Amino acid sequence: xxxxxxxxxxxxxxxxxxxxxxxxxxxxxxxxxxxxxxxxxxxxxxxxxxxxxxxxxxxxxxxxxxxxxxxxxxxxxxxxxxxxxxxxxxxxxxxxxxxxxxxxxxxxxxxxxxxxxxxxxxxxxxxxxxxxxxxxxxxxxxxxxxxxxxxxxxxxxxxxxxxxxxxxxxxxxxxxxxxxxxxxxxxxxxxxxxxxxxxxxxxxxxxxxxxxxxxxxxxxxxxxxxxxxxxxxxxxxxxxxxxxxxxxxxxxxxxxxxxxxxxxxxxxxxxxxxxxxxxxxxxxxxxxxxxxxxxxxxxxxxxxxxxxxxxxxxxxxxxxxxxxx
Amino acid sequence: xxxxxxxxxxxxxxxxxxxxxxxxxxxxxxxxxxxxxxxxxxxxxxxxxxxxxxxxxxxxxxxxxxxxxxxxxxxxxxxxxxxxxxxxxxxxxxxxxxxxxxxxxxxxxxxxxxxxxxxxxxxxxxxxxxxxxxxxxxxxxxxxxxxxxxxxxxxxxxxxxxxxxxxxxxxxxxxxxxxxxxxxxxxxxxxxxxxxxxxxxxxxxxxxxxxxxxxxxxxxxxxxxxxxxxxxxxxxxxxxxxxxxxxxxxxxxxxxxxxxxxxxxxxxxxxxxxxxxxxxxxxxxxxxxxxxxxxxxxxxxxxxxxxxxxxxxxxxxxxxxxxxxxxxxxxxxxx
Numbered sequence: 001x002x003x004x005x006x007x008x009x010x011x012x013x014x015x016x017x018x019x020x021x022x023x024x025x026x027x028x029x030x031x032x033x034x035x036x037x038x039x040x041x042x043x044x045x046x047x048x049x050x051x052x053x054x055x056x057x058x059x060x061x062x063x064x065x066x067x068x069x070x071x072x073x074x075x076x077x078x079x080x081x082x083x084x085x086x087x088x089x090x091x092x093x094x095x096x097x098x099x100x101x102x103x104x105x106x107x108x109x110x111x112x113x114x115x116x117x118x119x120x121x122x123x124x125x126x127x128x129x130x131x132x133x134x135x136x137x138x139x140x141x142x143x144x145x146x147x148x149x150x151x152x153x154x155x156x157x158x159x160x161x162x163x164x165x166x167x168x169x170x171x172x173x174x175x176x177x178x179x180x181x182x183x184x185x186x187x188x189x190x191x192x193x194x195x196x197x198x199x200x201x202x203x204x205x206x207x208x209x210x211x212x213x214x215x216x217x218x219x220x221x222x223x224x225x226x227x228x229x230x231x232x233x234x235x236x237x238x239x240x241x242x243x244x245x246x247x248x249x250x251x252x253x254x255x256x257x258x259x260x261x262x263x264x265x266x267x268x269x270x271x272x273x274x275x276x277x278x279x280x281x282x283x284x285x286x287x288x289x290x291x292x293x294x295x296x297x298x299x300x301x302x303x304x305x306x307x308x309x310x311x312x313x314x315x316x317x318x319x320x321x322x323x324x325x
Numbered sequence: 326x327x328x329x330x331x332x333x334x335x336x337x338x339x340x341x342x343x344x345x346x347x348x349x350x351x352x353x354x355x356x357x358x359x360x361x362x363x364x365x366x367x368x369x370x371x372x373x374x375x376x377x378x379x380x381x382x383x384x385x386x387x388x389x390x391x392x393x394x395x396x397x398x399x400x401x402x403x404x405x406x407x408x409x410x411x412x413x414x415x416x417x418x419x420x421x422x423x424x425x426x427x428x429x430x431x432x433x434x435x436x437x438x439x440x441x442x443x444x445x446x447x448x449x450x451x452x453x454x455x456x457x458x459x460x461x462x463x464x465x466x467x468x469x470x471x472x473x474x475x476x477x478x479x480x481x482x483x484x485x486x487x488x489x490x491x492x493x494x495x496x497x498x499x500x501x502x503x504x505x506x507x508x509x510x511x512x513x514x515x516x517x518x519x520x521x522x523x524x525x526x527x528x529x530x531x532x533x534x535x536x537x538x539x540x541x542x543x544x545x546x547x548x549x550x551x552x553x554x555x556x557x558x559x560x561x562x563x564x565x566x567x568x569x570x571x572x573x574x575x576x577x578x579x580x581x582x583x584x585x586x587x588x589x590x591x592x593x594x595x596x597x598x599x600x601x602x603x604x605x606x607x608x609x610x611x612x613x614x615x616x617x618x619x620x621x622x623x624x625x626x627x628x629x630x631x632x633x634x635x636x637x638x639x640x641x642x643x644x645x646x647x648x649x650x651x652x653x654x655x656x657x658x659x660x
Contacts, residue, residue: 030486168481213439303480306472311396312394314416
């Protein structure tokens with residue numbers, strides 16, 4: 001996956017077509033679908049992969065998974081209208097080389113019909129199709145918990161990223177929601193929704209630790225969601241992810257926030273430069289984004305750049321005598 | 326600044342100072358790098374961009390201290406020495422900083438970065454949560470930083486560790502005593518190892534790879550240092566991320582099953598090392614003790630290294646009487 005080119009024109013054309021015909025961008029969901037679209041079905045998937053290619057030699061995988069249960073109100077639809085811009089923004093500003101974006105949705109595995117929807121890493125308009133095919137649950141359990149842990153399990157165990165394996169650069173995973181994960185990844189749910197057999201439950205902390213081997217994991221709590229600003233929910237995610245928790249008071253700024261977070265992670269920009277970039281393109285979201293990213297921007301260490309061979313450091317040696325589990 | 330202006334600027338620069346002599350060299354570098362990166366080059370200018378970008382990278386690297394074999398991070402300036410060791414997944418180099426000795430550990434494959442990250446997390450956790458009296462049982466983390474290759478964009482996690490001379494891995498001990506070590510010599514190593522594990526477990530760290538190469542001893546002072554924390558688990562319910570292939574059979578079953586690693590995992594591995602060190606002539610009671618520590622089900626094994634140490638002490642007293650210091654002589658190091 002991840003080949004092909006993304007074109008703003010194609011996206012624009014698709015959007016105006018939908019507007020002209022009065023169809024929602026969530027046509028699949030709005031047409032009454034209550035089953036996961038086959039492109040987004042995690043069942044029986046070996047891996048969702050982000051690969052380097054001649055066309056995209058240095059892929060940067062970026063996954064955006066959002067909560068589609070009722071507590072999120074109109075947030076999923078706002079996200080849907082904003083997220084397609086993300087790719088163009090990343091490309092235009094050079095925040096990341098060869099971005100490949102995956103969209104997915106999180107529901108509640110204890111009561112929803114479609115608790116997990118996971119697209120592919122794409123670098124063309126297929127990502128927009130994935131977004132359009134997401135079923136909006138609108139239900140949810142009403143217990144302030146959604147199955148984030150199931151989504152994190154899938155992302156930890158069913159993704160394969162060249163950026164990590166070849167270049168030691170982690171991908172980016174953004175979870176957008178307003179609730180807590182369940183405390184454990186449960187074998188029965190894993191079997192039902194992915195087909196994997198698990199011998200015993202996995203704690204959320206353990207699955208986050210595993211996930212972080214591949215992704216920089218961020219949680220975005222947008223305003224307009226039921227539990228926005230809830231100290232218990234923020235506190236829980238902060239204990240789990242440290243400073244990678246972003247409170248976002250302007251949902252319109254979601255793309256910019258994600259783009260800048262990636263740019264900071266890639267060390268393509270510092271926060272001040274990123275905010276200047278935003279102002280340059282006429283964004284009014286610099287205040288929100290600046291507040292949201294202040295802690296991330298100020299604490300990040302800078303990579304040391306030296307040519308290893310010239311410094312007398314080799315990376316040759318025997319093949320790693322490891323068996324990865 | 327346009328692409329052409331940036332390319333001309335880099336072309337005209339004779340020394341790194343010409344480009345990076347200003348107040349914010351890193352900002353200058355990033356600005357130029359963004360303009361000149363071959364991926365972002367205007368149509369038909371890829372060749373110019375590639376050349377200019379390479380020159381920019383080289384000038385930036387020189388500016389950062391390359392050429393006189395030092396590595397400068399935010400916290401230290403390391404003078405690089407020769408290769409000290411080649412481990413399972415990383416190469417270790419001697420470094421000097423602030424008049425001290427250290428070891429720079431660099432993974433051979435960038436895909437192993439997560440394991441270096443684990444080591445850094447474990448060593449920081451041991452410092453923060455562990456009883457300070459036992460700190461000598463693990464190396465100190467001087468610094469963990471990210472290294473990026475300026476041309477390929479490959480990133481590696483590098484760990485700098487404190488270095489103490491005169492330590493010998495159990496593998497060397499086994500080579501010196503091919504018929505097995507006297508159980509009374511094994512006894513102090515075992516006791517110290519249990520202290521190291523008890524200390525780490527109380528701090529919330531499971532080592533995950535207590536294997537002969539990773540247990541270092543200081544023969545004269547009866548010291549033990551547990552090294553290579555790359556396989557460690559610091560999360561409740563977390564599992565060991567990888568096996569050292571040549572020791573595959575030494576691991577307890579929960580490791581390959583990706584089931585949670587617990588203190589009982591380390592106790593199993595440590596007991597295996599001790600059994601391997603002892604000659605076949607060791608008392609049956611010791612082998613029985615080891616069997617009790619290496620049960621396949623983690624629930625049937627001892628769960629607490631400190632309590633196991635007390636049990637071991639009782640057994641040793643029964644077998645050998647009150648403890649006395651025994652000098653351990655390594656034939657290879659006596660010359």
